[in-house]
Amino acid sequence: MSSSSHHARRARSFLVTAALAAAWLPVSVGASPPEPAPRVSELPSPETLPPADESEPTPASEPTPASEPTPASEPKSASEPKSKSKSKSTAKPKWIKHRIIPGERLAEIAARYEVRTDSLIRWNKLDKNNPKIYAGRKLSVYTDHVPPPQRKITYIVEFGDTWAKIARAHDVDPDRLRLRWNPKVPRRFKAGQELVIWVDPASPRARADAAKGIAEATSPAIAALPLVQIPRSSISVGKPNNGKLIGSVQLPENNKLYTLRKPDESYGSSHTLQNLQLAIATWRRDTGYSGKLKIGAISKRGGGKLRPHLSHRSGRDVDIRLPLTSTGSSAKKVSDVDWDATWGLVLALVATGEVKTIYLASDRQKHLLAAAKRAGASKETIEKILQYPETRGYDNGIVRNQKGHTAHMHVRFSCAPNETRCEDY
Ligand SMILES: [Zn+2]
Structure with missing residues (x-):
C-alpha cells in the first residue's frame, strides 16, 4: 500500500449527487411541528403504494380560494412564535400540490407551508381522526410560502459510516432514514450499500448554508461545494466519434478543484x-x-474532430490525469499514482449517475481493485464498477479496459434528457 493512501483512508462518504436525476418531490424533517397532529404510524413502503395520481382529488372536487377562507385570513395558532424566521413573502397565496414523502407527518407538511394542520385536513377532505396520508399521495395546499421541494438522492455507504452519522450529515431524522426510507437495508450495513435519502433544501441547516452566501444551493449536501456556475446552453449532438457541440461552453477555471491542461x-x-x-x-x-x-x-469549441483522438467530438468525453501521491511526479508510474484517491474519484463520478463508461487499462484497474477493497467496498459495488479481472466485453463494469489509458482515465458522460440528438454507439 502506498504511503499516500492516507488521503482515501479519510474517505467517508460518496454522495450520489444525483441532483441531476433527482426526483422532484417534497418534506420537512428538521422543523418541529408547531401543533400536535395525528401521527401516521404505519405508512406502507413506497413499493406497495398505488401511484399517487390515482388517489388525487380531481380539480373539480378541490376547494377553491373563493369557496374557502384563505390561510392568510385564518388565525395563526397561538403556539406559533411570531418572530419566526419567515421570509416576508409578498407572493399571493395559491394552490399547490405537495407530494408526501415516506414517514412525513401532517403537522410537518403544515409547518413547511406555514399553514394549519386542520386546514390541510379540510382542504383535502381528510378524516381528522384517521387522515390516511401515505407516501406518494399529493395534498392540496393553499399558501404563499412555497419552499423548494425535498429531493431524493442515493448515498453510498462508506467504511466507518453509521446511521446517525449519515443522518447528521444530511440533516435528517435518523429513525426516518432507517425505518422509512431504507426499511430493507440491514441495521448493520456495509460499505458500498446504497441508501435513499430525502434531503430538504428548506431544512434549517440548508437555509443557514445558503445564507453563508452559496448561490443556487439546491441541497444541504451541495450547498457548501466550491462550484462555478456553468451556462446551460451547450448541447451534445451525434456520437462521440462523429458528433459535434452546439452552443459550446468551456469548462470554467476552478483552481480549488482542477486545472485545465488545454x-x-x-x-x-x-x-x-x-x-x-x-x-x-x-x-x-x-x-x-x-x-x-x-x-x-474534452472537445474543441464546436466539437468535431480532435486529433489525435477518435472520440472527444461531442463534448461528452473527458480525459483526467490520474491523481498523484504527494511525492509522485508521473502518472505513468504505477507507484506515483494515488490509487485510493483514484478509486474515490471513480466512485464520485459514478455517483452522479451520469457516467456511461470510464476507460482505463486493465493492468491499472488491478490497482483500483486493491484500493476498492482497502476502502471496504462491497462485492456488489466492485462488480458494478470494475470490469477487471475481465478485459473485454461490454456487459460488465463501468470502468473498461482500453489500451493506452494508463496515465489518465477517459470518462464518457451520458446524454442529457434534453439532448434529443445526442447518440451513443
Ligand atoms: Zn480520451
Whole structure:
C-alpha cells in the first residue's frame, strides 16, 4: 500500500449527487411541528403504494380560494412564535400540490407551508381522526410560502459510516432514514450499500448554508461545494466519434478543484461539465484529497474532430490525469499514482449517475481493485464498477479496459434528457 493512501483512508462518504436525476418531490424533517397532529404510524413502503395520481382529488372536487377562507385570513395558532424566521413573502397565496414523502407527518407538511394542520385536513377532505396520508399521495395546499421541494438522492455507504452519522450529515431524522426510507437495508450495513435519502433544501441547516452566501444551493449536501456556475446552453449532438457541440461552453477555471491542461480543448456539453465539476467537488470534500487534478482533452469549441483522438467530438468525453501521491511526479508510474484517491474519484463520478463508461487499462484497474477493497467496498459495488479481472466485453463494469489509458482515465458522460440528438454507439 502506498504511503499516500492516507488521503482515501479519510474517505467517508460518496454522495450520489444525483441532483441531476433527482426526483422532484417534497418534506420537512428538521422543523418541529408547531401543533400536535395525528401521527401516521404505519405508512406502507413506497413499493406497495398505488401511484399517487390515482388517489388525487380531481380539480373539480378541490376547494377553491373563493369557496374557502384563505390561510392568510385564518388565525395563526397561538403556539406559533411570531418572530419566526419567515421570509416576508409578498407572493399571493395559491394552490399547490405537495407530494408526501415516506414517514412525513401532517403537522410537518403544515409547518413547511406555514399553514394549519386542520386546514390541510379540510382542504383535502381528510378524516381528522384517521387522515390516511401515505407516501406518494399529493395534498392540496393553499399558501404563499412555497419552499423548494425535498429531493431524493442515493448515498453510498462508506467504511466507518453509521446511521446517525449519515443522518447528521444530511440533516435528517435518523429513525426516518432507517425505518422509512431504507426499511430493507440491514441495521448493520456495509460499505458500498446504497441508501435513499430525502434531503430538504428548506431544512434549517440548508437555509443557514445558503445564507453563508452559496448561490443556487439546491441541497444541504451541495450547498457548501466550491462550484462555478456553468451556462446551460451547450448541447451534445451525434456520437462521440462523429458528433459535434452546439452552443459550446468551456469548462470554467476552478483552481480549488482542477486545472485545465488545454483550455482550447476544454469545451463540453453543459451536462458533462456540470456533472464533472460536481463529482470532483464531492470527491475532494469526501476524501480530503488536496493534490492537483489535471483535466486533459474534452472537445474543441464546436466539437468535431480532435486529433489525435477518435472520440472527444461531442463534448461528452473527458480525459483526467490520474491523481498523484504527494511525492509522485508521473502518472505513468504505477507507484506515483494515488490509487485510493483514484478509486474515490471513480466512485464520485459514478455517483452522479451520469457516467456511461470510464476507460482505463486493465493492468491499472488491478490497482483500483486493491484500493476498492482497502476502502471496504462491497462485492456488489466492485462488480458494478470494475470490469477487471475481465478485459473485454461490454456487459460488465463501468470502468473498461482500453489500451493506452494508463496515465489518465477517459470518462464518457451520458446524454442529457434534453439532448434529443445526442447518440451513443
Ligand atoms: Zn480520451
